[in-house]
Amino acid sequence: MKKVLVTGADGFIGSHLVEYLLEKGYQVRALAQYNSFNSAGWLDGFAHPALEIHYGDVRDAFFCDALCQGIEVVFHLAALIAIPYSYSAPQSYIETNVNGTLNMCQAALKHGVKRFLQTSTSEVYGTAQYVPIDEKHPLQAQSPYSASKIAADALAMSYYHAFNLPVTIVRPFNTYGPRQSARAVIPTIISQIATGATLIKLGDTSPTRDFNYVQDTCAGFEVLSRCDAAIGETVNISSNYEISVADTLDLIRNLMQSGVEFVMDEQRLRPAGSEVFRLWGDNSKLLQLTGFSPAVDLTQGLRRTIEWFTQPEHLACYKASQYNK
Structure with missing residues (x-):
């Protein structure tokens, strides 16, 4: 079995990627951020003979050195990702996202290590200058978060050019699904409707997004880790489809058979x-390099997400009435 490391394994995408890799027969070392509660986040209670969970912090170079011993493939997902919080605490994003990388x-x-997959984000592109956005699109730092990810991606790629580290920059677009943080629009809407909200406050709902179900994002990571032609490349994981946030909210409202009202909150x-x-x-x-394309369309993915969030034990993990940055 190939021994791989997933950083950020306690988070939304990371926990799904750990499960996906285990199902594919990998031996997985999972990094959860150290905390006094001894919590592995979304991996709490999950056990598998091929899984080992380590607790630590990518900001510590000595810890990262020990973490990579005996590892063939690194899936580097550990990062601070909340955009609103990056306005308040930008230095923490540099320390984790840039220095951690x-x-x-x-x-x-x-x-x-034989392969290093650096997790990027579609936020680095900023507002589209042309569509669909390919990997040659200019990068635009429109938030401290996106600036930190642009820097982290460039740093990782410098290790490919300068030191021959076999790096692939994996650039997912808007991933959604079970376990996603309530800071994101899809889970916050589903959780509030599920708890009986009749009015939901939102920001601007006119922007469009390219939503990807988390299982497809994980599959994209895995196929890229096996693709030698992807070494030294930046590759989007996207659906090649856009939908406005407003239309997405209407779709969720209809799927949940709700009469909830959406209002803008400045x-x-x-x-x-x-x-x-x-x-x-x-x-x-991605299709050209690996033959992979997403398998789950938006309606199907939203149905799966709604089904997960509306289970009482899962809904109880969310504070639906509180605004989450």
């Missing part, structure tokens, strides 16, 4: 110049 690249290089708007108004990703490079 530096530590992981250096450790991977030292221990001869405090939830991004700062002027920071809103990304249009995201529509071109996935032709």
